[in-house]
Amino acid sequence: MSRRPESDTPRQPSQIAILRYLRVHGPAARIDIGTATGLSPATVTSLTADLMTQGLVQESHPATNGNGATNANGTHGSTRGRPKVLLDLVPGAACVIGVKLTINLIEIALGNFKGEIERNTEHSIKTRDLNAQELIDLLIKLIDRFIKDNNDIITTPPVGISVAVQGVTDSNSGEIIWSPALRQRQIAITKPLTERYGGIVQMSNDANCIATAITQNTALHGGGDFAVIMLGYGIGMGLVLNGNVYNGHFGTAAEFGHMKYQPDGPLCNCGRRGCLEAYIGDYAILRDAMGLVDLPDTNSLHPSEEQMMDLVARARNGNEDLADLFRHAGKILGYGIANLIALLGPKQIFITGSGARAYDLMEPELHRGLNLAQVPELRRGPEITHLAWDKDLALQGAVGQSLLRHDENMFQAGNGN
Amino acid sequence: MSRRPESDTPRQPSQIAILRYLRVHGPAARIDIGTATGLSPATVTSLTADLMTQGLVQESHPATNGNGATNANGTHGSTRGRPKVLLDLVPGAACVIGVKLTINLIEIALGNFKGEIERNTEHSIKTRDLNAQELIDLLIKLIDRFIKDNNDIITTPPVGISVAVQGVTDSNSGEIIWSPALRQRQIAITKPLTERYGGIVQMSNDANCIATAITQNTALHGGGDFAVIMLGYGIGMGLVLNGNVYNGHFGTAAEFGHMKYQPDGPLCNCGRRGCLEAYIGDYAILRDAMGLVDLPDTNSLHPSEEQMMDLVARARNGNEDLADLFRHAGKILGYGIANLIALLGPKQIFITGSGARAYDLMEPELHRGLNLAQVPELRRGPEITHLAWDKDLALQGAVGQSLLRHDENMFQAGNGN
Numbered sequence: 101m102s103r104r105p106e107s108d109t110p111r112q113p114s115q116i117a118i119l120r121y122l123r124v125h126g127p128a129a130r131i132d133i134g135t136a137t138g139l140s141p142a143t144v145t146s147l148t149a150d151l152m153t154q155g156l157v158q159e160s161h162p163a164t165n166g167n168g169a170t171n172a173n174g175t176h177g178s179t180r181g182r183p184k185v186l187l188d189l190v191p192g193a194a195c196v197i198g199v200k201l202t203i204n205l206i207e208i209a210l211g212n213f214k215g216e217i218e219r220n221t222e223h224s225i226k227t228r229d230l231n232a233q234e235l236i237d238l239l240i241k242l243i244d245r246f247i248k249d250n251n252d253i254i255t256t257p258p259v260g261i262s263v264a265v266q267g268v269t270d271s272n273s274g275e276i277i278w279s280p281a282l283r284q285r286q287i288a289i290t291k292p293l294t295e296r297y298g299g300i301v302q303m304s305n306d307a308n309c310i311a312t313a314i315t316q317n318t319a320l321h322g323g324g325d326f327a328v329i330m331l332g333y334g335i336g337m338g339l340v341l342n343g344n345v346y347n348g349h350f351g352t353a354a355e356f357g358h359m360k361y362q363p364d365g366p367l368c369n370c371g372r373r374g375c376l377e378a379y380i381g382d383y384a385i386l387r388d389a390m391g392l393v394d395l396p397d398t399n400s401l402h403p404s405e406e407q408m409m410d411l412v413a414r415a416r417n418g419n420e421d422l423a424d425l426f427r428h429a430g431k432i433l434g435y436g437i438a439n440l441i442a443l444l445g446p447k448q449i450f451i452t453g454s455g456a457r458a459y460d461l462m463e464p465e466l467h468r469g470l471n472l473a474q475v476p477e478l479r480r481g482p483e484i485t486h487l488a489w490d491k492d493l494a495l496q497g498a499v500g501q502s503l504l505r506h507d508e509n510m511f512q513a514g515n516g517n
Numbered sequence: 518m519s520r521r522p523e524s525d526t527p528r529q530p531s532q533i534a535i536l537r538y539l540r541v542h543g544p545a546a547r548i549d550i551g552t553a554t555g556l557s558p559a560t561v562t563s564l565t566a567d568l569m570t571q572g573l574v575q576e577s578h579p580a581t582n583g584n585g586a587t588n589a590n591g592t593h594g595s596t597r598g599r600p601k602v603l604l605d606l607v608p609g610a611a612c613v614i615g616v617k618l619t620i621n622l623i624e625i626a627l628g629n630f631k632g633e634i635e636r637n638t639e640h641s642i643k644t645r646d647l648n649a650q651e652l653i654d655l656l657i658k659l660i661d662r663f664i665k666d667n668n669d670i671i672t673t674p675p676v677g678i679s680v681a682v683q684g685v686t687d688s689n690s691g692e693i694i695w696s697p698a699l700r701q702r703q704i705a706i707t708k709p710l711t712e713r714y715g716g717i718v719q720m721s722n723d724a725n726c727i728a729t730a731i732t733q734n735t736a737l738h739g740g741g742d743f744a745v746i747m748l749g750y751g752i753g754m755g756l757v758l759n760g761n762v763y764n765g766h767f768g769t770a771a772e773f774g775h776m777k778y779q780p781d782g783p784l785c786n787c788g789r790r791g792c793l794e795a796y797i798g799d800y801a802i803l804r805d806a807m808g809l810v811d812l813p814d815t816n817s818l819h820p821s822e823e824q825m826m827d828l829v830a831r832a833r834n835g836n837e838d839l840a841d842l843f844r845h846a847g848k849i850l851g852y853g854i855a856n857l858i859a860l861l862g863p864k865q866i867f868i869t870g871s872g873a874r875a876y877d878l879m880e881p882e883l884h885r886g887l888n889l890a891q892v893p894e895l896r897r898g899p900e901i902t903h904l905a906w907d908k909d910l911a912l913q914g915a916v917g918q919s920l921l922r923h924d925e926n927m928f929q930a931g932n933g934n
Contacts, residue, residue, distance in 0.1 A: 268894065277894045285894070324766055339860075341758060348862025349741055350897055355859040358892045360852060362779060370892040435777060442772040443756075443860060445765025475775045475787040477685065477694045477702070480767055 114139055115147055115511040119156065119189065123215050123503065124316050127160045127186035148187055156213070160188035189214045194506060195253070196260035197243060198498030200306065203227055203266065203281040203333065203402070206239070208246045210254065211499030215316060219250050220495065228402075232287040239263070239289075240296050259509075260502025261301045263289055264309040264494045267334070268370075272351030274303050278370070280333045280402075302505060306330065307354065308345045309497030311338025314450065315345075316500050320487070324447030327440060328487070329356060329433075331455025333403070334369065335377040339444075345501075357381065359439055361432050376436045380429040382408055382455055392421045405454060412458045423461055430462030434469025441474060441481050452487035459486050531556055532564055532928040536573065536606065540632050540920065541733050544577045544603035565604055573630070577605035606631045611923060612670070613677035614660060615915030617723065620644055620683065620698040620750065620819070623656070625663045627671065628916030632733060636667050637912065644698040645819075652699065653709045656680075660714075676926075677919025678718045680706055681726040681911045684751070685787075689768030691720050695787070697750045697819075719922060723747065724771065725762045726914030728755025731867065732762075733917050737904070741864030744857060745904070746773060746850075748872025750820070751786065752794040756861075762918075774798065776856055778849050796849040799825050799872055802842050809838045822871060829875045840878055847879030851886025858891060858898050869904035876903050 117137040122128060125136070134144045151157040193213035200207040204227050209220035223242060230238060243261065247254055267279030274290025276282065293301040304312075307330040314321045314328060330336035335357030339346040347353050357377035358370055365374025369383065378384050387400040389411050398407065415422040437449060451459065463486070474481065534554040539545060542553070551561045568574040610630035617624040621644050626637035640659060647655060660678065664671055684696030691707020693699065710718040721729075724747040731738045731745060747753035752774030756763040764770050774794035775787055782791025786800065795801050804817040806828050815824065832839040854866060868876065880903070891898065 268892075337860075341763070346758070346861075349864035349899065350862045350895075352895055353860065353862040355892065355895065358859045358895070359856040360778075360890055363852065363890075370894070372890060372892060375892075435780060439776045439856065440860070442775045443754075443770065443857070444763075445767045445770040447766035473777055473780075473789060475685075475772065475789060475792075477787070478767070478769055478772065478775070482766065 113511045114143065115151065116507045118144070118147060118151065119507050120504070122157065122187065122189050123500075124318060127188040129184045129186055131184075133187065155190055156193045157187050158190050160186045191216065192253075192255075194259045194503075195256070196262070196499055196502035196506065197246070197258045198495045198502065199239065199243065199261065199263045200309075200495045200498060201227065201239075201263065201265045201279070201281055202306070206242060207495055208242060209495045209499060210246070210250055211502065213503070215496075215500055215503055217492070217496060217499060218253060221246060221249075227281040228283050230282065232284050235282065235287060236289070236292045239293065243297075258297075258502075259300060259506045261293065261297055262309075262498040262502040262505075263293070263301070263303040264306045264498040265289070265303060266306050266332075266336075268352065268355060269303060269305040270351040271302070271304050271308070271347045274301075276303070277352065280369075300502070300505075302501060304345075304498070304501060305336060305338075306494040307336035307338040308347070309338070309494040309501060310452065311340050311345050311497065312500045312504070313493045313497035314338075314487075315340055315343065316497075320450075321448070325444070326448040326450065326482075327354070327356070327444070327446050328450040328452060329437075330453035331380065331433075331451065332382060332453040333455075334381045334383075335455075336453070339446075341444075356436065356440065359436060361435055376432060379432040380436075380455070385411065385425050385429060388425050389422060392425070393419065408454075409457065412461070415458070415461055426458045426461035427465040429458075430465035431469035433462060434466040434471075435473045437466070437484065438470050438473030441470075441478065445478070446482050449482050449484045450487045451484065452489050452493075454489055454491075456486060456489050530928045531560065532568065533924045535561070535564060535568065536924050537921070539574065539604065539606050540917075541735060544605040546601045546603055550604065572607055573610045574604050575607050577603045608633065609670075611676040611920075612673070613679070613916055613919035613923065614663070614675045615912045615919065616656065616660065616678065616680045617726075617912045617915060618644065618656075618680065618682045618696070618698055619723070623659060624912055625659060626912045626916060627663070627667055627675075628919065630920070632913075632917055632920055634909070634913060634916060635670060638663060638666075645700050647699065649701050649704040652704060653706070656706075656710065657713050675714075675919075676717060676923045678710065678714055679726075679915040679919040679922075680710070680718070680720040681723045681915040682706070682720060683723050683749075684753075685769065685772060686720060686722040687768040688719070688721050688725070688764045691718075693720070694769065697786075717919070717922075719918060721762075721915070721918060722753060722755075723911040724753035724755040725764070726755070726911040726918060727869065728757050728762050728914065729917045729921070730910045730914035731755075732757055732760065733913075737867075738865070742861070743865040743867065743899075744771075744773070744861070744863050745867040745869060746854075747870035748797065748850075748868065749799060749870040750872075751798045751800075752872075753870070756863075758861075773853060773857065776853055778852055793849060793853045797846040797853075797872070802828065802846060805842050806839060809842070810836065825871075826874065829878070832875070832878055843875045843878035844882040846875075847882035848886035850879065851883040851888075852890045854883070854901070855887050855890035858895065862895075863899050866899050866901045867904045868901065869906050869910075871906055871908075873903060873906050 121136050130144045134141050148157055191212040191214045196211045198209040206223045206225055209217045211217050265276050265279055266281050268277040270277055276287045278285050289303045290301050311328050325341050328338045337354040337356035339354040358375045360374045361376050362374040366378045367373055368375035368378035382403045383400050386403040390398055411422055415426055538553050547561045551558050565574055608629040608631045613628045615626040623640045623642055626634045628634050682693050682696055683698050685694040687694055693704045695702050706720045707718050728745050742758050745755045754771040754773035756771040775792045777791045778793050779791040783795045784790055785792035785795035799820045800817050803820040832843055
């Protein structure tokens with residue numbers, strides 16, 4: 101081609117690629133930004149100059165010797181001549197708020213423009229006692245108070261509010277379809293919060309938030325499509341295809357837990373029978389455990405972490421009946437993963453969530469179930485990684501989703517100034 | 518932003534977007550190209566001028582009045598002033614070859630730069646008698662002869678050869694993993710053909726080719742993610758996410774037929790038990806039918822279309838046992854679709870393939886199975902469309918895949934001249 105076109109397409113602008121790279125990889129030299137984004141040196145220089153003028157990026161001079169010049173990829177800049185200048189995001193360029201709603205707990209976090217959580221608070225609340233209006237009123241009260249309490253560092257209004265919800269959500273409509281944290285179903289979240297805070301509000305389920313957090317963590321994820329399976333009260337999944345969380349056309353994709361293991365199997369909380377979740381979810385394991393051991397005052401609809409840890413301890417300490425429950429759950433998880441591999445063949449599958457507390461008991465049968473179910477010729481499958489449960493990962497991902505949206509709002513075609 | 522960057526990113530160049538739009542939508546005015554691709558009028562003018570210089574695009578003057586000025590979207594250009602000039606691809610700018618391998622049949626087609634099939638031939642061949650080397654030798658012999666026989670219009674070497682294979686394939690390695698057309702497994706196709714024809718060869722399964730053909734047909738597909746389920750000897754699937762056929766990290770994704778219906782269910786041709794295909798595939802239906810009615814000299818490993826049509830006719834003519842086989846297959850297909858919806862939630866699901874010959878018998882139970890299996894709150898599901906079986910669609914898609922690859926070879930970053 102004799103000429104290059106202007107980049108005025110609706111595709112992702114280069115500025116977003118630069119911000120995204122710096123947020124994931126930390127301080128980086130212009131040449132490394134160019135290599136990673138495919139932008140020419142001249143374009144990187146020009147665009148980063150613009151981003152610096154806008155106060156989004158700053159130069160970050162590395163230490164004058166030793167490992168200070170090591171960039172995120174572990175390579176060293178030239179030590180001859182002047183030291184390589186690194187670019188970094190300006191932490192205070194914007195702030196965002198992440199909110200996490202799980203059963204009996206609401207957490208709120210303040211994230212800076214680099215995606216680091218600077219402050220967070222926890223509120224123990226009987227979430228299942230709240231109706232839709234009370235939930236909204238409470239969220240607004242808690243967010244308002246959080247902003248007021250942190251006005252020493254929240255000097256400009258937050259540019260994003262992202263709510264991570266345990267359960268099944270519709271990201272398109274902004275509704276909670278069903279959550280173990282709530283008694284009521286189909287609660288609109290995004291709309292009333294948008295009326296209060298403007299178009300900076302979004303909502304997603306916790307598994308999608310964790311998937312977002314993994315995409316932004318180079319220690320966990322080296323690129324490629326992946327799924328993160330969340331074991332816990334129910335079975336969730338976040339799916340990342342081509343670098344982005346996949347929500348499907350109707351905003352409700354990646355409901356791995358409601359794929360079927362067996363027609364007419366045990367009743368699932370969704371109202372159908374034989375879903376994977378009806379075998380692997382905490383409530384399913386506790387329901388079966390109640391038939392095996394004496395568990396007074398147990399309500400399998402709301403298993404506590406203490407109850408589940410007690411079952412795991414008994415299983416590890418020689419109660420073979422209970423150990424079999426976890427092994428059985430592992431086998432069925434393996435079957436489910438075989439279906440996931442047949443349909444999508446991702447590069448990597450992470451298994452995490454509070455339910456991964458018993459992963460050691462589940463793992464051998466998981467691989468047996470997978471081997472039983474998988475087409476022999478498709479055995480070269482994804483790496484299956486147990487990711488130790490970090491309950492802050494969802495909040496981290498909520499902050500990350502807000503920042504991704506904010507980047508787009510700043511630079512998406514038609515929004516440029 | 519004060520400045521726009523050059524478009525020197527590794528993302529899809531704008532030229533590809535223009536060629537792709539014209540191939541799908543037919544002749545279009547520059548302004549409509551701009552609207553569809555998000556490119557500015559100045560950029561469209563500049564890029565299409567380049568494309569015309571290269572002989573890829575030409576002006577196509579519409580008829581001087583009446584409906585001649587109607588573009589692909591059904592809108593009319595201004596009728597005042599000079600008539601709107603439409604741009605179109607130059608059919609002879611390049612030619613590609615599509616090859617389709619199914620049981621006992623090899624088809625070869627010549628496609629022009631617009632994606633139209635100009636010539637095609639069929640060869641009846643006992644494909645299952647061929648070993649790997651004989652298959653490759655035969656394909657080369659048939660392709661060479663086809664090029665020679667059509668040298669009146671093949672005046673420059675083909676720029677792409679795409680092979681569509683019935684069965685399970687690995688698009689990354691270019692191997693046929695398993696095909697009902699062949700006795701031998703794991704046959705490398707792309708490598709030996711590349712040694713003969715150069716790096717223009719690719720291979721895919723027939724379902725992926727049909728998915729490609731659907732993306733290029735505005736009468737079938739209005740945009741959005743979709744799956745096409747291929748009923749026939751086995752059960753295949755093509756999956757289109759974000760406009761492109763999804764092959765997964767290992768090149769073998771979308772094996773819908775090997776998702777499970779029931780652990781320890783009937784034996785599947787893949788060697789595992791309980792796969793959807795082991796209930797819905799022609800071989801599975803014929804296997805069961807042999808226990809119900811007298812079918813002398815029947816080998817369910819290789820059901821012929823005549824045998825299958827005979828079963829359908831008997832089912833429609835009052836043999837309730839046989840009708841139940843098709844109804845049962847429909848119910849299980851509905852269960853499988855419920856899993857697909859839970860995991861991916863595509864906008865549309867097409868059902869086609871030779872096995873759709875009995876769709877009328879299957880459809881009511883398909884919806885019943887879907888309703889039984891689907892989480893009530895996720896009922897707002899995709900549109901499920903029966904696509905009457907058109908055996909040329911796979912060949913059309915093979916031609917389309919070759920052209921997509923050729924566009925990329927011409928304009929992808931690093932390949933520009």
